[in-house]
Amino acid sequence: xxxxxxxxxxxxxxxxxxxxxxxxxxxxxxxxxxxxxxxxxxxxxxxxxxxxxxxxxxxxxxxxxxxxxxxxxxxxxxxxxxxxxxxxxxxxxxxxxxxxxxxxxxxxxxxxxxxxxxxxxxxxxxxxxxxxxxxxxxxxxxxxxxxxxxxx
Numbered sequence: 599x600x601x602x603x604x605x606x607x608x609x610x611x612x613x614x615x616x617x618x619x620x621x622x623x624x625x626x627x628x629x630x631x632x633x634x635x636x637x638x639x640x641x642x643x644x645x646x647x648x649x650x651x652x653x654x655x656x657x658x659x660x661x662x663x664x665x666x667x668x669x670x671x672x673x674x675x676x677x678x679x680x681x682x683x684x685x686x687x688x689x690x691x692x693x694x695x696x697x698x699x700x701x702x703x704x705x706x707x708x709x710x711x712x713x714x715x716x717x718x719x720x721x722x723x724x725x726x727x728x729x730x731x732x733x734x735x736x737x738x739x740x741x742x743x744x745x746x747x748x749x750x
Contacts, residue, residue: 655686677734681726688719 605611628636659679666675694700696719701712 674734677730681723681730684726685719685723688722692719 606614659675662678663672663675666672689696692715695704695712695715698712698715704710704712
């Protein structure tokens with residue numbers, strides 16, 4: 599007897615329909631202006647990611663896994679991966695303001711100064727890595743407390 603496909607709850611379907619409607623609205627609004635420049639930007643961003651960024655962060659991750667694997671502690675890589683990924687995502691989103699490339703436009707549109715975005719991003723990155731290191735130390739201490747003593 600063939601199985602019925604899993605559809606989901608009515609709330610899940612409603613949320614999915616709303617997210618598709620919002621994405622369609624955003625796409626229509628985005629492409630209403632200079633659609634060719636937007637299309638070129640998307641293609642350029644996809645090519646930049648796939649041909650430049652993906653090989654770079656894949657090589658960095660493999661080197662990190664290889665270094666951790668040599669010690670025999672490959673699960674510890676996540677304590678570097680997660681804060682690095684979050685910090686990289688924040689850098690990607692806020693890069694124009696962090697680098698100061700759109701300082702004039704941002705200040706005229708928002709009425710706020712651009713100064714401090716680099717310092718705030720660095721502070722958030724330090725907090726992410728510090729929190730990850732603290733979590734690592736706490737879990738390491740808890741694991742060594744529950745480990746039975748070695749028999750000699």
